[in-house]
Amino acid sequence: MKKLALHWKILIGMVFGIVFGLIMLSVKGEWFVNDWIEPLGKIFVKMLKLIAVPLILASLVKGISDLKDISKFKAMGLRTIIIYVLTTVIAITIGLALVNTIKPGEGITQETVSTLKAKYSNSDKAATIITNARAQKETGPLQFIVDMVPDNAVFAMSNNKLMLQVIFFSILLGICMLLIPEKDAKPLKDFFDSLNEVVLKMVDLIMLSAPYAVFALLATVIVSADHPDILLALVKYAGVVVLGLALMICFYLLLVSVYTKKSPLWFLKEISPAQLLAFSTSSSAATLPVTMERVEEHMGVDKEVTSFVLPVGATINMDGTSLYQGVAAVFIMQVLWPEGLVFSNQLIIILTALLASIGSAAVPGAGMVMLVIVLEAIGFPSDLLPIALALIFAVDRPLDMCRTMVNVTGDATVSMIVAKSLGKLGNLKVKNWDDNYEDVK
Numbered sequence: 001m002k003k004l005a006l007h008w009k010i011l012i013g014m015v016f017g018i019v020f021g022l023i024m025l026s027v028k029g030e031w032f033v034n035d036w037i038e039p040l041g042k043i044f045v046k047m048l049k050l051i052a053v054p055l056i057l058a059s060l061v062k063g064i065s066d067l068k069d070i071s072k073f074k075a076m077g078l079r080t081i082i083i084y085v086l087t088t089v090i091a092i093t094i095g096l097a098l099v100n101t102i103k104p105g106e107g108i109t110q111e112t113v114s115t116l117k118a119k120y121s122n123s124d125k126a127a128t129i130i131t132n133a134r135a136q137k138e139t140g141p142l143q144f145i146v147d148m149v150p151d152n153a154v155f156a157m158s159n160n161k162l163m164l165q166v167i168f169f170s171i172l173l174g175i176c177m178l179l180i181p182e183k184d185a186k187p188l189k190d191f192f193d194s195l196n197e198v199v200l201k202m203v204d205l206i207m208l209s210a211p212y213a214v215f216a217l218l219a220t221v222i223v224s225a226d227h228p229d230i231l232l233a234l235v236k237y238a239g240v241v242v243l244g245l246a247l248m249i250c251f252y253l254l255l256v257s258v259y260t261k262k263s264p265l266w267f268l269k270e271i272s273p274a275q276l277l278a279f280s281t282s283s284s285a286a287t288l289p290v291t292m293e294r295v296e297e298h299m300g301v302d303k304e305v306t307s308f309v310l311p312v313g314a315t316i317n318m319d320g321t322s323l324y325q326g327v328a329a330v331f332i333m334q335v336l337w338p339e340g341l342v343f344s345n346q347l348i349i350i351l352t353a354l355l356a357s358i359g360s361a362a363v364p365g366a367g368m369v370m371l372v373i374v375l376e377a378i379g380f381p382s383d384l385l386p387i388a389l390a391l392i393f394a395v396d397r398p399l400d401m402c403r404t405m406v407n408v409t410g411d412a413t414v415s416m417i418v419a420k421s422l423g424k425l426g427n428l429k430v431k432n433w434d435d436n437y438e439d440v441k
């Protein structure tokens with residue numbers, strides 16, 4: 001009998017997780033899920049994060065030191081950043097077009113606002129989000145570049161939040177290996193080649209537990225979700241975000257089929273394990289090892305491209321997040337501050353949501369912290385900020401799951417485009433769908 005493909009196994013795990021979570025809710029068994037199921041999901045996410053830094057280091061150093069000259073790297077870098085910015089602007093524009101046409105804020109009654117306000121606006125969560133966002137904002141305009149440069153490589157590698165610093169160090173190391181005589185660089189290159197292979201094998205091993213881990217992750221999400229009544233009140237707003245995200249996926253599929261001439265269905269099938277993990281973990285950083293493995297070994301994008309485009313994308317390219325920020329900002333204005341709905345503010349939203357998505361960390365809930373910066377940029381009254389966040393809290397987690405999926409798909413799409421434009425698409429290492437996962441069993 002033909003073995004079930006990995007994405008089906010993960011999907012089945014997700015469905016079981018949801019059903020189990022609902023059953024536990026109905027028998028008041030939340031404690032059981034929190035005590036005995038949630039840890040499994042946490043361990044899985046930690047394992048994925050564990051290999052992110054070694055993977056970025058090994059694959060980026062290998063990718064760059066494999067290039068025969070540095071001008072190729074410049075071409076790739078420039079192309080990547082330009083395409084990332086363009087796709088993000090398109091995402092925000094789609095979000096704004098939808099939210100201004102569908103106007104989900106108009107259906108929200110004063111009663112709903114009061115319920116949400118009572119439930120969330122005085123919570124510690126709202127205060128923490130606002131404090132975090134303000135701390136980010138208080139830095140100067142060039143601070144994000146300063147932050148990219150590590151002053152201690154080992155320290156940078158010891159902190160998952162400093163991914164951009166690790167990328168910076170790896171690029172510098174790779175470039176310097178190109179600049180010294182080949183025979184002197186060889187021992188180091190062999191070391192990183194080997195490390196890269198080993199880490200990719202770790203991804204395969206970890207992925208064996210993915211179907212069980214997503215079961216745990218989704219059961220946990222279900223038992224910690226809000227009351228269905230509250231979710232229902234926000235269904236129109238959530239629907240607009242999801243519709244925008246779906247349109248974004250269609251846009252990626254169009255790009256893939258028109259530019260790289262690959263079948264969109266093939267693309268979806270190959271990237272789906274990464275998408276499903278992004279959905280289950282709400283973290284592009286945790287999903288990065290799997291995204292890299294899928295794009296490299298199953299979609300035929302050269303390591304030289306994936307090693308740069310994907311880690312950079314996971315940290316700065318968040319189309320789903322920026323689309324969500326655009327929709328959320330306008331939705332909040334429709335409900336709480338209609339006088340702010342002027343054209344100039346929509347332009348400011350495009351710019352700040354672009355910057356905010358670059359600045360958002362690739363972890364759960366980061367998009368909401370940066371939303372505060374978007375709102376402050378348009379002059380949203382600060383006394384209404386806790387109420388604004390209260391308004392969208394209840395549906396933030398499910399939307400986070402969806403937008404993370406789009407963030408990861410966007411990175412994979414751009415890596416295909418950059419690879420195609422540089423003649424680095426092809427050479428499938430793994431022909432069979434599950435080869436990689438089977439041979440570690």
Ligand code: ASP
Nearest residue numbers: 283284321362363366367
């Ligand atoms: N969770 C998202 C990610 O990791 C970021 C966000 O939108 O909150 O890509």
